[in-house]
Amino acid sequence: MPLVSLRQVLDEAAKGKYGIGAFNVNNMEQIQAIMEAARETQSPVVVQASRGARSYSQDNYLFHLMIAATELNPEIPIVMHQDHGNSFETCQSAIKLGFTSVMMDGSLKEDGKTPTTFEENVEVTRRVVEYAHERGISVEGEIGVLGGVEDGHGAGGSGLEHLTDPDQAVEFAMRTGVDALAVAIGTSHGAYKFSKKPDGSVLKMDLLIAIHHRLPNTHLVMHGSSSVPQNLQDIVNKYGGHLKQTWGVPVEEIQLGIKNGVRKINVDTDSRLAITGAIRKLLAESPEKFDPRDYLKPAREAMKKIVVQRMREFGQATHSGDYEAIPLSEMAKRYASEMIAK
Numbered sequence: 001m002p003l004v005s006l007r008q009v010l011d012e013a014a015k016g017k018y019g020i021g022a023f024n025v026n027n028m029e030q031i032q033a034i035m036e037a038a039r040e041t042q043s044p045v046v047v048q049a050s051r052g053a054r055s056y057s058q059d060n061y062l063f064h065l066m067i068a069a070t071e072l073n074p075e076i077p078i079v080m081h082q083d084h085g086n087s088f089e090t091c092q093s094a095i096k097l098g099f100t101s102v103m104m105d106g107s108l109k110e111d112g113k114t115p116t117t118f119e120e121n122v123e124v125t126r127r128v129v130e131y132a133h134e135r136g137i138s139v140e141g142e143i144g145v146l147g148g149v150e151d152g153h154g155a156g157g158s159g160l161e162h163l164t165d166p167d168q169a170v171e172f173a174m175r176t177g178v179d180a181l182a183v184a185i186g187t188s189h190g191a192y193k194f195s196k197k198p199d200g201s202v203l204k205m206d207l208l209i210a211i212h213h214r215l216p217n218t219h220l221v222m223h224g225s226s227s228v229p230q231n232l233q234d235i236v237n238k239y240g241g242h243l244k245q246t247w248g249v250p251v252e253e254i255q256l257g258i259k260n261g262v263r264k265i266n267v268d269t270d271s272r273l274a275i276t277g278a279i280r281k282l283l284a285e286s287p288e289k290f291d292p293r294d295y296l297k298p299a300r301e302a303m304k305k306i307v308v309q310r311m312r313e314f315g316q317a318t319h320s321g322d323y324e325a326i327p328l329s330e331m332a333k334r335y336a337s338e339m340i341a342k
């Protein structure tokens with residue numbers, strides 16, 4: 001099937017009460033790993049690219065690899081999503097290229113670092129929603145500011161400095177008409193999320209539940225939600241890496257989130273760790289190897305394995321055949337006639 005909208009995939013996930021992993025990609029092997037995992041588990045999937053990924057892949061390489069993914073997997077609903085768009089122009093260029101969903105991260109200014117005011121965030125996000133919905137494309141917004149930095153994007157800090165205010169979340173969702181809303185509940189981007197196993201003092205699941213009660217029909221998004229498994233950290237370090245000990249978001253907390261309105265879960269660090277560990281291991285054990293395929297194949301396999309696991313844990317497995325793609329033109333009509341609740 002053609003690339004589908006995020007809105008359709010998340011509406012279906014809400015009906016089925018499961019979550020959808022949104023996995024970041026930069027290259028062919030990562031796309032292959034995700035698609036093989038989706039095929040094996042029969043999962044609908046969100047593949048997402050940051051601004052850094054688009055620049056790394058010169059846009060066209062990445063986009064045509066995604067078209068290949070749809071051709072090779074016609075039975076799987078695939079969303080192609082812009083992760084952390086920093087401006088109207090970034091989102092517009094993604095839509096022109098063929099992305100079926102964009103995130104307008106208006107919580108930060110265009111520099112991707114400085115927090116904006118609430119009104120600035122509403123204004124730029126609403127502008128993107130108007131442009132995107134006319135074309136049937138979905139929009140994710142963000143209210144509150146996540147911690148950490150990834151791909152040069154982020155305010156830094158612990159993730160506790162600008163938590164989402166539930167009242168503002170309600171007003172933001174109403175005034176912008178976003179399809180999905182990223183909330184700041186203490187998570188951070190990058191590998192170094194928590195300095196110990198997170199508890200309620202740093203990971204605010206009670207805040208997430210409060211937001212869901214106020215906004216029961218808005219799809220919530222958890223960013224910075226790699227679990228950073230110990231065994232993946234250990235493999236990297238065993239074969240010459242130097243990662244500081246760190247803790248991610250435990251899978252059981254994500255599953256609690258899924259019970260409370262979380263439909264999209266962003267995962268990047270876990271894939272990076274799996275790939276790096278596999279490459280380090282192969283090259284350490286077989287230093288005579290120099291064909292890139294010798295280490296890229298185990299790297300791809302290692303990423304596939306962690307993605308398969310997450311697809312089962314988030315509940316999206318077995319759901320790829322539940323529905324047919326709604327054409328983007330039909331999505332546009334639905335937005336225009338307000339058949340899709342805002």
Ligand SMILES: [Zn+2]
Nearest residue numbers: 189223224266
């Ligand atoms: Zn993010």
